[in-house]
Amino acid sequence: MAKEFEKAGLPTVIVTALAPLAKRTGANRIVAGVAMSYPCGDPFLPSSEEGELRRRIVETAFEALQTPVEGPTIFTPNFKWSGVLPPSHPSQGGPGGATESRNA
Protein backbone atom coordinates (compact mmCIF):
# COMPACT_ATOMS: atom_id res chain seq x y z
CA MET A 1 0.00 0.00 0.00
CA ALA A 2 2.87 2.38 0.85
CA LYS A 3 4.21 1.89 -2.64
CA GLU A 4 0.85 2.64 -4.23
CA PHE A 5 0.60 5.87 -2.22
CA GLU A 6 4.08 6.82 -3.35
CA LYS A 7 3.26 5.99 -6.95
CA ALA A 8 0.42 8.48 -6.64
CA GLY A 9 3.00 11.03 -5.50
CA LEU A 10 2.09 11.02 -1.78
CA PRO A 11 5.10 11.01 0.56
CA THR A 12 4.35 8.08 2.85
CA VAL A 13 5.94 6.75 5.99
CA ILE A 14 5.25 3.21 7.14
CA VAL A 15 5.60 2.44 10.85
CA THR A 16 6.16 -1.25 11.52
CA ALA A 17 8.16 -3.57 13.74
CA LEU A 18 9.00 -5.56 10.65
CA ALA A 19 11.15 -2.78 9.21
CA PRO A 20 13.59 -5.08 7.37
CA LEU A 21 10.65 -6.77 5.66
CA ALA A 22 9.18 -3.42 4.68
CA LYS A 23 12.59 -2.48 3.30
CA ARG A 24 12.79 -5.63 1.25
CA THR A 25 9.34 -5.09 -0.21
CA GLY A 26 10.47 -1.63 -1.34
CA ALA A 27 8.69 0.86 0.93
CA ASN A 28 10.87 3.97 0.89
CA ARG A 29 10.33 5.71 4.24
CA ILE A 30 10.18 3.22 7.10
CA VAL A 31 10.07 3.84 10.84
CA ALA A 32 11.06 0.89 13.02
CA GLY A 33 8.23 0.34 15.49
CA VAL A 34 8.11 -1.45 18.82
CA ALA A 35 6.45 -4.83 18.33
CA MET A 36 4.56 -6.61 15.63
CA SER A 37 1.11 -6.22 17.12
CA TYR A 38 1.66 -2.73 18.56
CA PRO A 39 4.17 -0.73 16.51
CA CYS A 40 3.38 2.55 18.31
CA GLY A 41 3.09 1.53 21.94
CA ASP A 42 4.43 -0.57 24.78
CA PRO A 43 1.86 -1.90 27.25
CA PHE A 44 4.62 -2.79 29.71
CA LEU A 45 5.66 0.81 30.27
CA PRO A 46 4.00 3.22 32.68
CA SER A 47 1.58 5.32 30.65
CA SER A 48 3.65 8.52 30.78
CA GLU A 49 6.67 6.69 29.41
CA GLU A 50 4.54 4.99 26.80
CA GLY A 51 3.25 8.42 25.74
CA GLU A 52 6.83 9.63 25.35
CA LEU A 53 7.74 6.55 23.32
CA ARG A 54 4.79 7.13 21.00
CA ARG A 55 5.72 10.81 20.60
CA ARG A 56 9.23 9.84 19.59
CA ILE A 57 7.91 7.37 17.03
CA VAL A 58 5.56 9.94 15.52
CA GLU A 59 8.31 12.60 15.56
CA THR A 60 10.52 10.17 13.67
CA ALA A 61 7.71 9.58 11.18
CA PHE A 62 7.49 13.35 10.62
CA GLU A 63 11.25 13.51 10.23
CA ALA A 64 11.12 10.70 7.65
CA LEU A 65 8.45 12.56 5.64
CA GLN A 66 10.74 15.61 5.53
CA THR A 67 13.91 13.72 4.62
CA PRO A 68 14.99 13.13 1.02
CA VAL A 69 15.62 9.43 0.38
CA GLU A 70 17.02 7.61 -2.64
CA GLY A 71 15.42 4.25 -1.91
CA PRO A 72 14.13 2.11 0.97
CA THR A 73 15.43 3.72 4.19
CA ILE A 74 14.82 2.74 7.80
CA PHE A 75 14.52 5.50 10.42
CA THR A 76 15.03 4.22 13.97
CA PRO A 77 13.39 6.31 16.68
CA ASN A 78 15.40 6.95 19.81
CA PHE A 79 13.05 5.46 22.37
CA LYS A 80 13.31 3.31 25.42
CA TRP A 81 10.99 0.36 25.52
CA SER A 82 10.25 -2.05 28.33
CA GLY A 83 12.05 -4.96 26.74
CA VAL A 84 9.09 -7.16 27.64
CA LEU A 85 7.85 -9.30 24.79
CA PRO A 86 4.17 -10.02 24.39
CA PRO A 87 3.56 -13.62 25.50
CA SER A 88 2.04 -14.71 22.19
CA HIS A 89 5.02 -13.46 20.21
CA PRO A 90 8.22 -14.65 21.83
CA SER A 91 10.45 -13.55 18.98
CA GLN A 92 8.83 -10.41 17.71
CA GLY A 93 9.78 -7.75 20.18
CA GLY A 94 11.25 -5.06 18.04
CA PRO A 95 13.58 -5.05 15.07
CA GLY A 96 16.72 -7.08 15.46
CA GLY A 97 15.52 -8.38 18.80
CA ALA A 98 17.10 -5.43 20.58
CA THR A 99 16.46 -5.34 24.31
CA GLU A 100 18.05 -2.03 25.28
CA SER A 101 17.23 1.50 24.23
CA ARG A 102 18.02 2.05 20.62
CA ASN A 103 19.57 5.10 19.09
CA ALA A 104 18.86 6.84 15.84
Add this chain to the structure above:
Amino acid sequence: VGEIRIVHYLNQFFSGVGGEEKADMPPASQNRPLGPGIALQESVKGKGKVVGTVSCGDNYFNHNVEKAREEVFGLISSFDPEIVIAGPAFDSGRYGLACAHVCLTVNERLNIPVVSGMHPDNPGVELCRSKTYVAVTKASVAGMREAISTMATLALRLAKGIEIGSPEEEGYIARGIYRNVIVDKCGGERAVEMLLKKIRGEPFTTELRMPVLEQVTPPPPIKDMRNVMVALVTEGGIVPKGNPDRLEWGHSTKWLKYNIAATDRFTEGDFIVVEGSSKNQFTDADPNRTLPLDTVRELERAGRFKKLSDHYYVTVGNVTAVENCRRYGSEIAEELLTLGVQAVILTAT
Protein backbone atom coordinates in the same frame (compact mmCIF):
# COMPACT_ATOMS: atom_id res chain seq x y z
CA VAL B 1 -6.08 -27.00 -44.70
CA GLY B 2 -5.05 -28.41 -41.36
CA GLU B 3 -3.08 -25.30 -40.62
CA ILE B 4 -3.72 -23.71 -37.24
CA ARG B 5 -5.56 -20.39 -37.47
CA ILE B 6 -3.53 -17.61 -35.88
CA VAL B 7 -4.68 -14.07 -35.14
CA HIS B 8 -2.01 -11.49 -34.43
CA TYR B 9 -2.46 -8.36 -32.30
CA LEU B 10 -0.29 -5.28 -33.04
CA ASN B 11 -0.29 -1.60 -32.13
CA GLN B 12 -0.57 1.29 -34.57
CA PHE B 13 3.17 1.41 -35.14
CA PHE B 14 3.85 -2.24 -35.92
CA SER B 15 0.72 -2.55 -38.05
CA GLY B 16 2.15 0.20 -40.22
CA VAL B 17 -0.42 2.92 -39.58
CA GLY B 18 1.91 5.39 -37.94
CA GLY B 19 3.80 6.45 -34.84
CA GLU B 20 2.80 8.46 -31.81
CA GLU B 21 0.56 10.74 -33.89
CA LYS B 22 -1.63 7.71 -34.69
CA ALA B 23 -1.71 6.32 -31.14
CA ASP B 24 -5.40 7.26 -30.81
CA MET B 25 -6.37 4.94 -33.63
CA PRO B 26 -9.42 2.79 -32.80
CA PRO B 27 -9.25 -0.99 -33.32
CA ALA B 28 -9.08 -2.24 -36.91
CA SER B 29 -8.45 -5.55 -38.58
CA GLN B 30 -7.09 -7.01 -41.80
CA ASN B 31 -7.25 -10.58 -43.03
CA ARG B 32 -3.50 -10.96 -43.56
CA PRO B 33 -0.23 -10.66 -41.67
CA LEU B 34 1.25 -7.20 -41.24
CA GLY B 35 4.68 -6.03 -40.08
CA PRO B 36 6.10 -8.57 -37.62
CA GLY B 37 3.25 -10.87 -38.67
CA ILE B 38 5.12 -11.53 -41.91
CA ALA B 39 8.05 -13.00 -39.95
CA LEU B 40 5.55 -14.82 -37.76
CA GLN B 41 3.93 -16.38 -40.83
CA GLU B 42 7.36 -17.44 -42.05
CA SER B 43 8.13 -18.97 -38.69
CA VAL B 44 4.96 -21.11 -38.57
CA LYS B 45 4.99 -22.05 -42.26
CA GLY B 46 3.32 -25.37 -42.96
CA LYS B 47 1.86 -25.57 -39.44
CA GLY B 48 -0.08 -22.39 -38.98
CA LYS B 49 -1.53 -19.48 -40.89
CA VAL B 50 -1.88 -15.88 -39.80
CA VAL B 51 -5.52 -15.43 -40.82
CA GLY B 52 -5.96 -11.97 -39.41
CA THR B 53 -4.26 -9.00 -37.82
CA VAL B 54 -6.05 -6.86 -35.27
CA SER B 55 -4.48 -3.54 -34.41
CA CYS B 56 -5.23 -0.66 -32.10
CA GLY B 57 -3.55 2.57 -31.08
CA ASP B 58 -1.75 2.32 -27.76
CA ASN B 59 -3.35 5.47 -26.36
CA TYR B 60 -6.79 4.48 -27.53
CA PHE B 61 -6.39 1.14 -25.75
CA ASN B 62 -5.02 2.49 -22.51
CA HIS B 63 -7.46 5.37 -22.24
CA ASN B 64 -10.51 3.17 -22.79
CA VAL B 65 -9.36 -0.20 -21.50
CA GLU B 66 -12.77 -1.81 -21.03
CA LYS B 67 -14.11 -0.56 -24.33
CA ALA B 68 -10.94 -1.42 -26.22
CA ARG B 69 -10.88 -4.91 -24.72
CA GLU B 70 -14.39 -5.53 -26.02
CA GLU B 71 -13.76 -4.05 -29.45
CA VAL B 72 -10.45 -5.83 -29.96
CA PHE B 73 -11.87 -9.08 -28.69
CA GLY B 74 -14.79 -8.77 -31.12
CA LEU B 75 -12.45 -8.35 -34.06
CA ILE B 76 -10.18 -11.19 -32.91
CA SER B 77 -13.00 -13.66 -32.36
CA SER B 78 -14.49 -12.85 -35.77
CA PHE B 79 -11.49 -14.64 -37.31
CA ASP B 80 -12.33 -17.79 -35.32
CA PRO B 81 -8.74 -18.17 -34.09
CA GLU B 82 -7.08 -21.23 -32.64
CA ILE B 83 -4.11 -19.24 -31.39
CA VAL B 84 -3.72 -15.55 -30.55
CA ILE B 85 -0.32 -13.91 -30.53
CA ALA B 86 0.15 -10.36 -29.22
CA GLY B 87 3.19 -8.24 -29.90
CA PRO B 88 6.09 -8.52 -29.17
CA ALA B 89 5.92 -5.28 -27.24
CA PHE B 90 9.58 -5.25 -26.06
CA ASP B 91 9.86 -2.58 -23.33
CA SER B 92 7.05 -0.37 -24.60
CA GLY B 93 4.75 0.05 -21.60
CA ARG B 94 1.49 1.08 -23.23
CA TYR B 95 1.84 -1.54 -25.95
CA GLY B 96 2.73 -4.18 -23.34
CA LEU B 97 -0.31 -3.34 -21.23
CA ALA B 98 -2.53 -3.54 -24.32
CA CYS B 99 -1.04 -6.94 -25.24
CA ALA B 100 -1.58 -8.16 -21.67
CA HIS B 101 -5.23 -7.09 -21.71
CA VAL B 102 -5.75 -8.75 -25.09
CA CYS B 103 -4.17 -11.99 -23.86
CA LEU B 104 -6.17 -12.01 -20.62
CA THR B 105 -9.44 -11.37 -22.43
CA VAL B 106 -8.90 -14.08 -25.02
CA ASN B 107 -7.68 -16.48 -22.35
CA GLU B 108 -10.79 -15.90 -20.24
CA ARG B 109 -13.29 -16.23 -23.02
CA LEU B 110 -11.97 -18.55 -25.71
CA ASN B 111 -9.77 -21.04 -23.90
CA ILE B 112 -7.22 -21.13 -26.72
CA PRO B 113 -3.45 -20.62 -26.45
CA VAL B 114 -2.39 -16.98 -26.20
CA VAL B 115 1.20 -15.83 -26.21
CA SER B 116 2.74 -12.39 -26.02
CA GLY B 117 6.34 -11.25 -25.92
CA MET B 118 7.83 -8.57 -23.69
CA HIS B 119 10.97 -7.43 -21.96
CA PRO B 120 10.77 -8.52 -18.29
CA ASP B 121 10.55 -4.88 -17.13
CA ASN B 122 7.48 -4.16 -19.24
CA PRO B 123 4.57 -3.32 -16.89
CA GLY B 124 2.35 -5.58 -19.01
CA VAL B 125 4.27 -8.59 -17.70
CA GLU B 126 2.93 -8.38 -14.14
CA LEU B 127 -0.59 -8.02 -15.43
CA CYS B 128 -0.74 -11.28 -17.37
CA ARG B 129 2.22 -13.54 -16.69
CA SER B 130 0.49 -15.70 -14.09
CA LYS B 131 -2.29 -16.56 -16.54
CA THR B 132 -0.73 -16.45 -20.00
CA TYR B 133 2.68 -17.10 -21.50
CA VAL B 134 4.94 -14.11 -22.10
CA ALA B 135 8.06 -14.80 -24.17
CA VAL B 136 11.15 -12.98 -22.93
CA THR B 137 12.32 -10.41 -25.46
CA LYS B 138 15.06 -7.84 -25.67
CA ALA B 139 14.19 -4.26 -24.75
CA SER B 140 14.18 -3.05 -28.33
CA VAL B 141 12.96 -4.07 -31.73
CA ALA B 142 16.46 -5.39 -32.47
CA GLY B 143 15.26 -8.57 -30.74
CA MET B 144 12.35 -9.08 -33.16
CA ARG B 145 13.57 -12.22 -34.90
CA GLU B 146 14.24 -14.20 -31.71
CA ALA B 147 11.06 -12.91 -30.10
CA ILE B 148 8.88 -14.05 -32.99
CA SER B 149 10.56 -17.43 -33.06
CA THR B 150 10.11 -18.03 -29.30
CA MET B 151 6.50 -16.87 -29.39
CA ALA B 152 5.65 -19.01 -32.42
CA THR B 153 7.26 -22.11 -30.92
CA LEU B 154 5.44 -21.68 -27.61
CA ALA B 155 2.10 -21.06 -29.30
CA LEU B 156 2.35 -24.06 -31.62
CA ARG B 157 3.34 -26.35 -28.75
CA LEU B 158 0.43 -25.12 -26.68
CA ALA B 159 -1.97 -25.61 -29.59
CA LYS B 160 -0.79 -29.18 -30.08
CA GLY B 161 -0.98 -29.92 -26.37
CA ILE B 162 2.76 -30.55 -26.06
CA GLU B 163 3.99 -30.06 -22.52
CA ILE B 164 5.84 -26.78 -21.98
CA GLY B 165 9.22 -27.02 -20.24
CA SER B 166 10.71 -24.66 -17.71
CA PRO B 167 10.86 -20.91 -18.30
CA GLU B 168 14.62 -21.15 -18.88
CA GLU B 169 14.31 -23.90 -21.48
CA GLU B 170 11.44 -22.33 -23.38
CA GLY B 171 12.29 -18.66 -23.01
CA TYR B 172 9.17 -17.37 -21.30
CA ILE B 173 8.67 -15.37 -18.13
CA ALA B 174 8.06 -17.56 -15.07
CA ARG B 175 4.38 -17.76 -14.22
CA GLY B 176 4.94 -18.47 -10.54
CA ILE B 177 3.80 -22.08 -10.80
CA TYR B 178 5.64 -24.86 -8.98
CA ARG B 179 5.67 -28.34 -10.43
CA ASN B 180 6.76 -31.58 -8.82
CA VAL B 181 9.72 -33.21 -10.51
CA ILE B 182 11.72 -36.29 -9.61
CA VAL B 183 15.39 -35.69 -8.86
CA ASP B 184 18.25 -37.88 -7.63
CA LYS B 185 19.29 -35.96 -4.56
CA CYS B 186 17.28 -34.90 -1.58
CA GLY B 187 16.75 -31.24 -0.73
CA GLY B 188 19.42 -31.20 1.98
CA GLU B 189 22.11 -32.48 -0.35
CA ARG B 190 21.16 -30.03 -3.08
CA ALA B 191 21.11 -27.14 -0.64
CA VAL B 192 24.59 -28.00 0.71
CA GLU B 193 25.94 -28.34 -2.82
CA MET B 194 24.56 -24.94 -3.72
CA LEU B 195 25.99 -23.41 -0.58
CA LEU B 196 29.44 -24.87 -1.26
CA LYS B 197 29.33 -23.55 -4.81
CA LYS B 198 28.32 -20.15 -3.51
CA ILE B 199 31.20 -20.15 -1.00
CA ARG B 200 33.65 -21.16 -3.73
CA GLY B 201 32.33 -18.39 -5.92
CA GLU B 202 31.04 -20.84 -8.54
CA PRO B 203 27.82 -20.32 -10.45
CA PHE B 204 24.73 -22.12 -9.14
CA THR B 205 21.03 -22.03 -9.84
CA THR B 206 18.66 -21.46 -6.99
CA GLU B 207 15.54 -23.60 -6.80
CA LEU B 208 13.52 -20.93 -5.08
CA ARG B 209 13.83 -17.57 -6.63
CA MET B 210 12.91 -14.69 -4.36
CA PRO B 211 10.24 -12.46 -5.86
CA VAL B 212 11.58 -9.41 -7.61
CA LEU B 213 9.58 -6.57 -6.19
CA GLU B 214 8.77 -3.44 -8.06
CA GLN B 215 10.70 -0.37 -6.95
CA VAL B 216 8.93 2.93 -6.64
CA THR B 217 10.76 6.24 -6.85
CA PRO B 218 10.31 7.95 -3.48
CA PRO B 219 8.32 11.18 -3.74
CA PRO B 220 10.30 14.26 -2.70
CA PRO B 221 10.17 15.10 1.00
CA ILE B 222 7.69 17.52 2.53
CA LYS B 223 9.26 20.96 2.79
CA ASP B 224 7.05 22.40 5.49
CA MET B 225 4.71 20.15 7.44
CA ARG B 226 2.80 23.21 8.67
CA ASN B 227 1.07 23.49 5.29
CA VAL B 228 0.27 19.84 4.93
CA MET B 229 -2.86 17.75 5.41
CA VAL B 230 -1.95 14.32 6.77
CA ALA B 231 -3.94 11.08 6.59
CA LEU B 232 -3.67 8.11 8.93
CA VAL B 233 -3.90 4.69 7.33
CA THR B 234 -3.43 1.28 8.91
CA GLU B 235 -3.53 -2.32 7.86
CA GLY B 236 -3.87 -3.24 11.53
CA GLY B 237 -7.66 -3.69 11.56
CA ILE B 238 -8.85 -0.93 13.93
CA VAL B 239 -12.62 -0.59 13.55
CA PRO B 240 -15.50 0.88 15.56
CA LYS B 241 -16.95 -1.36 18.25
CA GLY B 242 -18.96 -4.24 16.81
CA ASN B 243 -17.07 -4.14 13.49
CA PRO B 244 -20.13 -2.74 11.66
CA ASP B 245 -18.76 -3.35 8.16
CA ARG B 246 -17.44 -6.81 8.96
CA LEU B 247 -13.79 -6.26 8.14
CA GLU B 248 -12.16 -9.68 7.91
CA TRP B 249 -9.50 -10.81 10.40
CA GLY B 250 -7.31 -11.94 7.49
CA HIS B 251 -7.54 -12.56 3.74
CA SER B 252 -9.19 -9.17 3.62
CA THR B 253 -11.23 -8.14 0.62
CA LYS B 254 -11.81 -4.47 1.36
CA TRP B 255 -10.67 -1.24 2.91
CA LEU B 256 -12.88 0.99 5.01
CA LYS B 257 -12.82 4.53 6.33
CA TYR B 258 -14.25 5.96 9.52
CA ASN B 259 -14.83 9.53 10.52
CA ILE B 260 -12.57 10.75 13.32
CA ALA B 261 -13.10 14.48 12.82
CA ALA B 262 -14.36 14.72 16.40
CA THR B 263 -12.19 11.98 17.88
CA ASP B 264 -9.06 12.87 19.82
CA ARG B 265 -7.93 9.36 20.51
CA PHE B 266 -9.05 5.78 20.01
CA THR B 267 -10.63 4.85 23.33
CA GLU B 268 -10.93 1.35 24.69
CA GLY B 269 -14.35 -0.09 23.95
CA ASP B 270 -15.25 2.42 21.22
CA PHE B 271 -12.75 0.93 18.82
CA ILE B 272 -11.56 -2.66 18.57
CA VAL B 273 -8.87 -4.48 16.65
CA VAL B 274 -9.94 -7.34 14.40
CA GLU B 275 -6.58 -8.11 12.84
CA GLY B 276 -6.05 -11.81 13.35
CA SER B 277 -2.34 -12.55 13.34
CA SER B 278 -1.89 -12.05 17.07
CA LYS B 279 -3.81 -11.58 20.29
CA ASN B 280 -5.23 -8.12 20.35
CA GLN B 281 -5.55 -7.61 24.12
CA PHE B 282 -2.94 -4.82 24.18
CA THR B 283 -4.27 -3.00 21.17
CA ASP B 284 -7.90 -3.43 22.20
CA ALA B 285 -6.92 -1.82 25.49
CA ASP B 286 -5.35 1.09 23.58
CA PRO B 287 -5.76 1.07 19.78
CA ASN B 288 -3.47 4.14 19.61
CA ARG B 289 -0.66 1.59 20.03
CA THR B 290 -1.36 0.54 16.47
CA LEU B 291 -2.47 3.84 14.93
CA PRO B 292 -1.18 6.79 16.99
CA LEU B 293 -4.21 9.06 16.68
CA ASP B 294 -3.72 10.56 20.15
CA THR B 295 -0.16 11.75 19.48
CA VAL B 296 -0.92 12.92 15.97
CA ARG B 297 -3.80 15.04 17.31
CA GLU B 298 -1.47 16.62 19.87
CA LEU B 299 0.89 17.61 17.08
CA GLU B 300 -2.01 18.94 15.03
CA ARG B 301 -3.13 21.08 17.96
CA ALA B 302 0.43 22.32 18.39
CA GLY B 303 0.34 23.48 14.77
CA ARG B 304 3.04 21.08 13.65
CA PHE B 305 1.02 20.26 10.55
CA LYS B 306 -2.07 21.82 9.01
CA LYS B 307 -4.79 19.25 9.47
CA LEU B 308 -5.55 15.60 9.92
CA SER B 309 -7.96 14.24 7.31
CA ASP B 310 -11.50 13.70 8.57
CA HIS B 311 -11.33 9.94 8.14
CA TYR B 312 -8.80 7.28 8.88
CA TYR B 313 -8.43 4.41 6.44
CA VAL B 314 -8.18 0.80 7.48
CA THR B 315 -7.81 -2.71 6.17
CA VAL B 316 -6.25 -5.93 7.42
CA GLY B 317 -2.93 -6.94 5.92
CA ASN B 318 -2.81 -10.32 7.62
CA VAL B 319 -2.56 -13.07 4.94
CA THR B 320 -4.01 -10.70 2.37
CA ALA B 321 -3.07 -11.06 -1.27
CA VAL B 322 -0.51 -8.56 -2.53
CA GLU B 323 -2.81 -7.83 -5.45
CA ASN B 324 -5.58 -6.77 -3.03
CA CYS B 325 -3.18 -4.55 -1.08
CA ARG B 326 -2.16 -2.90 -4.31
CA ARG B 327 -5.76 -2.20 -5.14
CA TYR B 328 -6.51 -0.81 -1.66
CA GLY B 329 -3.43 1.40 -1.96
CA SER B 330 -4.33 2.85 -5.32
CA GLU B 331 -8.01 3.35 -4.43
CA ILE B 332 -7.22 5.05 -1.12
CA ALA B 333 -4.51 7.16 -2.79
CA GLU B 334 -7.01 8.40 -5.35
CA GLU B 335 -9.40 9.49 -2.60
CA LEU B 336 -6.62 11.14 -0.58
CA LEU B 337 -5.45 13.14 -3.58
CA THR B 338 -8.99 14.34 -4.21
CA LEU B 339 -9.23 15.47 -0.60
CA GLY B 340 -5.96 17.37 -0.84
CA VAL B 341 -4.00 15.10 1.50
CA GLN B 342 -0.26 15.55 0.98
CA ALA B 343 1.33 13.01 3.32
CA VAL B 344 0.43 9.60 4.71
CA ILE B 345 1.34 7.87 7.95
CA LEU B 346 0.71 4.16 7.46
CA THR B 347 1.07 1.68 10.27
CA ALA B 348 1.49 -2.04 9.72
CA THR B 349 1.23 -4.90 12.18
